Amino acid sequence: MTHGAPAKKTPTNDDEEVVPPPDGGWGWAVVFGSFMIHIIADGFTYTLGIFIVELMWYFDEGSERTSWIASIMVGVTLGSGPIVSSLVNKYGCRTITIVGALIAAFGLGISTLANGVTTLYVTIGLLAGFGFGLIYLPAIVSVTCYFEKKRSFATGIAVCGSGIGTFIFAPLTEALIKTYGWRGALLIITAITLNCIIFGALFRPLETTRPRRKRTTSEMAVELAEKEKLMAINEESDNSPTDSARRSVDDIAANGGTRQIVQDKPTSNTLTVSTAVGDASLARMARSQPHLLQVPGDVAGEDSRKFGSYGNLPNNRDAEMGMTVSSRKGSTAETRSHHGGSGVMYRKDALYSGSMLNIPEYRADPKGFSGSVMRIPDDAGSGTTNENEKVKVCGLIPCSKESYDAYKEMMDFGLLKDPVFILFTISNFCTSIGFNVPYVYIKDKALELGIPSADASFLLSVVGIANTIGRVILGYISDKPWLNRLWLYNGALTVCGLATAFSAFCDDYVSLIVYCASFGFTIGAYVGLTSVILVDLLGLEKLTNAFGLLLLFQGIASLVGPPIAGRLKDNLGSYDAGFYLAGSMIAISGLMLFFIPCLQRWTKSKTKVSDVSTKMAPIH
Structure with missing residues (x-):
């Protein structure tokens, strides 16, 4: 750790108090901005399969090579989560979202000049993928900062933009390609992506402290x-x-x-x-x-x-x-004054999108909860600070203390010693392998059955609207005290996997619509309930760490899923094997989590035995 200017003393904050989340006001503008960003970013991502089909024909490439475009983009978007977290903690949601929109638009824009899929690996896969990664995390965190009591409702509205975006972008992309070709369509979508700058500007930083009022x-x-x-x-x-x-x-x-x-x-x-x-x-x-x-x-x-x-x-x-x-x-006020960055990722609940009534600490003391969720940095009590202080990640890359703290929190692999988290991570990895296969290949699968191109693209719209409905219904049910959220999550994934595997038997348009509706509805649990399940299993204290590691493994799994299905298509001449594989992975991911209660009991009994052995050990 290097030091620059002389350290300054941290000011006291006897005259300041924490401002609780407003649960409204400008927060609804933030929800609107997040909703629109989800429409644009996820709308393009989930309908990229329409471009993939066009690019296969245009460049005369196989399914595997072309699918790497989508796989790299999604993999980079998810895998960059820990890096994005560190940047958000230093510069805030608004700045990072705007920068991300510029990078994504730049990547998509120069893709119109590509003369081969290899170039698109870099422009769409790496550049646009990283840009959307910079957009993805702030779109969630910005909403959670503004809402506490109404958080579940607010985040529910925001993430519904994902399904609605898929519903809108599928016919829009089809029409644009038909009218302007894939280059012209991509250029127009580039312009649409630039609107994320405007919506990101709505993510106004929330003041966390204010002068303490006089007592009555x-x-x-x-x-x-x-x-x-x-x-x-x-x-x-x-x-x-x-x-x-x-x-x-x-x-x-x-x-x-x-x-x-x-x-x-x-x-x-x-x-x-x-x-x-x-x-x-x-x-x-x-x-x-x-x-x-x-x-x-x-x-x-x-x-x-x-x-x-x-x-x-x-x-x-x-x-x-x-x-x-x-x-x-x-403590919260001092943390904010000690660090010059936004510090938003110091909040333990920054990535929690569920109802706050699910948190025991919140139910016990709602008023005191707001001030207790802020992590205290290791040096917060030292009384000194240095605005130019830098930390070298792995001894090589200099970064601010805020960035290092957030990155270190998300990338703490010590959590992998927890058997419950290991099982959940394996499940999540399997789900991610199969998750993107239907989005990438459902249109081409429909075209092989002789279904018109416009109707084939509409299947993605069905997935999108069903996904929106699924998130709302499953999210609402999951908040009910009489329901076991883990079983709901497991059951939804199992049904989703079985439906995907049996989609190989769909041989007409109606059956494909039924499958797409089933897939979209049930896969909503995977996206919408992950953070809630993590808190149920591990506690709020470990959410940021667990979410960061999951994003990393999701990115790796998303990178390999569609290319494997594409290789099977190129070798066997049919998408059936690829959908079998994707469905099996998703179904297995749901079934294995039914063993979590048994694993929890085993872990608890093992801990008790260890404690007894420690107490009985002789003292030397």
């Missing part, structure tokens, strides 16, 4: 009552100091605190309390009645082990008394 008389009365309550509890400390200390902290926690005690020094009798109740006023109370929070050192040590530690950001004024009273809100 009624609020001060409540504060005084709380103070008297603590004093009354302390009177019992002579008889039972341990119980008194525990009850005092529990009372704080019941009113929105973090229920945390951290011993400052091993021999100190003073407790460091982090709470969202009293803020600076609790510090003033401690000055006038410092004995209220004094307990024997052994009690502090015992309770600190029980409660754990969320983080201790020292406040100079309170430290002079031997104690720190730092609210979760103050």
